[in-house]
Amino acid sequence: METNLKGKVALVTGASRGLGFAISLALGRAGADVALTDILVEEQEYDKDELEKYSVLAAHFAEDGAVKTLSGAEQVRSMGSKSCAFKMDVTDRDEVEKVMKSVEAELGSVDILVNNAAVMDNLERFDKQKLELWRRDLGVNLTGAFNCCQAVWPGMVRKRWGRIINISSVAALMGASLQPSYGATKAGLIGFTKSLAVEGGRCGINVNAVCPGFIATESVQLYDEMMTERIKKGTALKRLGRPEEIASVVAFLASEASSYITGAAIPVTGGMDLLNL
């Protein structure tokens, strides 16, 4: 099976940490040239209040050492692939267009797009949910993927080859307590994936979604221990996943080895979504 991505250009959104970072390294390791993009980039000046208004998690991780967008590109280069990093807010269409042009100039046009950027810090009882956060979540998690897909689609159609991998969630399959907007956006991504797969099929573009269970990224490690233990108990494999266990599935879906898979939503959950009586 051919999982070699040599000669392909990949772009990953939300690559400053967690799954996006691990996915970028996995694609680089498989030989792809990789553009890491994120709303957070090292050496960037932030307005802490503005960032806090945008996302509690973003403000938490904006500190030195937690953001690894530029250093991730450096790591990919050390593997022998080309790599670059850009600040890119997926909700900002102008910035998305601008970054796509810069990536094309540095690496070539994007063959593999991984829509991974998301906000997942809106946890609240439904009666207390705020409309502005519902809109933010739709904007980043769903419209962000729409913006990035539209930016790379014409290039993929021209080449008659493309891979789009949308990072959904187990929350799309099972729902998520206190996270109605998150669950809705992640389920929406599956519908979006299937619809684009139908259209992309005619021009060599495969579009799939990956639905991770609980994966021990920096963000999930902020959960309290009791909650983590409950999650482990409800998971068939009795542990959280590792970021590399999602990244390897994404690398497979980006490769020729998955050439007959499109429109799929693949659970990578350790069996968290199974009936566990």
Ligand SMILES: NC(=O)c1ccc[n+]([C@@H]2O[C@H](COP(=O)([O-])OP(=O)(O)OC[C@H]3O[C@@H](n4cnc5c(N)ncnc54)[C@H](O)[C@@H]3O)[C@@H](O)[C@H]2O)c1
């Ligand atoms: N970790 C898990 O257990 C888990 C489970 C299911 C699904 N997921 C999904 O996997 C993906 C990554 O999860 P993670 O745990 O690494 O999350 P994370 O919060 O650590 O990472 C999300 C990344 O997206 C970036 N981001 C946020 N808003 C952005 C914007 N507007 N534009 C560009 N980048 C933006 C953040 O800066 C961050 O780097 C997300 O789509 C998440 O919903 C994660």
